[in-house]
Amino acid sequence: MVLRLVDPSRPDFAQQIVEKVGQAPGFYRDAPIVLDLETLARWPAPPTVDFAGIRAALASVGLVCVGVQNGTPQLTEGARRIGLAVFPTIRPAGRANAAREPDAEPEPERPAARPSAAASAPSPQAAAPSPPVAPVKAAPPPRTRVVSEPVRSGQQVYAKGGDLIVLGTVNAGGEVLADGNVHIYGTLRGKAIAGAAGDREARLFCQRFDPELVSIAGLFRVADQIGPELVGQRVGVRIVDDALAFDRLS
């Protein structure tokens, strides 16, 4: 998870973090944090940042500060000195497979994220309406859940925060959901939902396609709305131009 530092010198810095984490304590527990210094780097005179203090403030709410990114050498030197990793300079983009402009991407899966107007406010005084911190983008290692038994009628399997791999079939009346991608190596006869938390880049793949319903990030189609030519085929589903697109996989 990335925390963009906008003005770490503000006295309510720690308080803001406590509030943010308090909105979803389970979500943030033990989350690794990378401090993004891009905003600070654009200040006319980059400030001295108390990295040890920030690390302690994060630790007090259960977050683990692991490193910094997008800083100037001068900024990162302080971080390096207290043992934080310095990550290569990258733009705070989306997932590796994101095809869109990353900054145009809304982040429905980040309920706690607030729009950051701070990037255009180099002066601490002018940044009044914006919080000094704003989580920018999650980058946790996705957790994959593997299901080796058939998913039977009435059963529901949810891979929270990651991908779901089903080795067998998903039978009619069964449901598989994942916040990430869904892969089904058997026949999909039930419901499959990828991007359950709103990730529009999530995809769905299955070896034999005969679903009751497929959905990605809230867009869905029921069996009647899916062409019969896809039934029994190897199919991939994704979002293209705000609609579900079905690809036959060769």
Added chain:
Amino acid sequence: MAKVIVMTSGKGGVGKTTSTAAIGTGLAMRGEKTVVVDFDVGLRNLDLIMGCERRVVYDFVNVVNGEAKLGQALIKDKRFDNLYVLAASQTRDKDALSKEGVVKVIDQLREQFDYVICDSPAGIEKGAQLAMYCADEAIIVTNPEVSSVRDSDRILGLLASKTLRSEKDLEPVKQHLLLTRYDVGRVARGEMLKVDDILEILSIPLVGVIPESEAVLRASNTGNPVILDSENPAGKAYADAVSRLLGHQVEHRFPSEQPRGFFARLFGRAA
């Protein structure tokens, strides 16, 4: 080591009780000391099919509630010395059974018998869940039609989560598929599901395919389990299923749906 087998299906009318009577009798015929237990409290039928309905004094609910001793409620079969029936109560409902009471009675039966066959009521509610709770193995009775297959799928899910074995993290309940009322002619015409299609959906091993037969209803009406009729295809198919349950390798008699197969021709004449 006694084995507790539940006959279950989710859907009603697929042949659970008929199959319980046939397989219970078949196990007794092979020398296994067997008891068939009717869990369908309030809709008691197993005693009829077993032909002992005029000898029921105490029933399963009486034993669970401590109103009768197990020995008083067990009805000995007239044909086989090693076959017993534990009837359900007709005047009570499914709430009359408690999980603790059922576990206690089944444990007592385990001590006395080689096989305890539990005839589950239809549905997925308390009655059906109690019937499967103590099971070591399950026979899923399924007709070759979509609703029956879907209900069987649902029951398989419950077997994986609502049994003593799942709660104690023991080896899962061993599952067998028993296809009943299988009509080769209708399968050939595409009116019924094929064996292979059903196996593909349910993905559990097949213990037997019982052909549709008039003899089954006749047997039920007279209280003589159809397995006693060794000339009848349904009786033979049940006997094969019993062999497979006992661990013998027996070729399936109707493995494919060849319209010109022996049974199809037989059926063609009858139609």
